[in-house]
Amino acid sequence: MTDAMHPPEDLLPALRNRRSLRNFAPRPVDPDAVTRVFEAARWAPSGGNGQPWRFVLTRRGTHAYEALAGTLKPGNAWATDAPLLILAVVRSVHVHPEKPPRPNRDARLDLGLALGQAFVQASEEGLVTHAMGGFDLEEAARVMHVTAPYEVGIVFAMGYPADPATLDEERRERDAKPRTRVSLDTVLQEDRFLNDVEEASGT
Numbered sequence: 554m555t556d557a558m559h560p561p562e563d564l565l566p567a568l569r570n571r572r573s574l575r576n577f578a579p580r581p582v583d584p585d586a587v588t589r590v591f592e593a594a595r596w597a598p599s600g601g602n603g604q605p606w607r608f609v610l611t612r613r614g615t616h617a618y619e620a621l622a623g624t625l626k627p628g629n630a631w632a633t634d635a636p637l638l639i640l641a642v643v644r645s646v647h648v649h650p651e652k653p654p655r656p657n658r659d660a661r662l663d664l665g666l667a668l669g670q671a672f673v674q675a676s677e678e679g680l681v682t683h684a685m686g687g688f689d690l691e692e693a694a695r696v697m698h699v700t701a702p703y704e705v706g707i708v709f710a711m712g713y714p715a716d717p718a719t720l721d722e723e724r725r726e727r728d729a730k731p732r733t734r735v736s737l738d739t740v741l742q743e744d745r746f747l748n749d750v751e752e753a754s755g756t
């Protein structure tokens with residue numbers, strides 16, 4: 554079941570307040586806050602402490618930002634208001650100085666954990682982060698010079714939220730949609746897995 558809802562009051566404020574907004578204030582991000590966001594990512598857990606994540610930060614007004622922004626799908630054009638666009642990169646093999654590289658099945662999970670920590674720290678800093686899978690991965694690899702054994706992961710926008718009073722109605726509405734989440738009973742199960750997709754389709 555999917556419900557419109559608000560996060561519970563007793564969650565950590567940084568979790569409760571985090572939202573993937575689409576309207577950004579033009580002001581630059583405090584450099585110390587940026588450092589803390591990526592420190593949060595750096596201190597995430599990872600399989601074998603492999604730390605397979607890398608982040609390429611681009612600042613609005615630079616050639617690199619324009620190049621990365623150029624890879625976004627048209628539906629993500631709002632993101633070019635953000636002062637920062639970041640390309641998350643992942644290494645999907647374990648590397649060891651004396652052993653041949655071997656696949657790291659968990660690399661993208663590790664990246665997801667690092668991003669989760671970064672997003673929570675950003676929320677604590679009063680920053681909006683908005684992940685985007687809607688971009689051309691091959692083109693992003695090309696323009697940002699990402700080569701094997703690294704691969705492109707995801708792009709995210711980061712900046713302070715726009716003051717809603719400064720926005721026209723269409724832009725205000727863009728961020729005012731009710732939030733929905735699958736129920737906790739579906740997400741958290743006990744003792745036995747219940748396949749809610751099979752249940753719903755009657756198979």
Ligand SMILES: Cc1cc2nc3c(=O)[nH]c(=O)nc-3n(C[C@H](O)[C@H](O)[C@H](O)COP(=O)(O)O)c2cc1C
Pocket residue numbers: 571572573574629683684685686687688707732
């Ligand atoms: C892997 C991933 C890819 C996403 N891709 C896009 C995207 O291309 N465009 C977009 O507007 N939002 C994108 N989102 C944001 C989600 O739509 C958003 O997180 C979700 O609707 C929940 O809203 P919330 O983050 O405000 O809680 C993406 C989020 C994730 C984690």
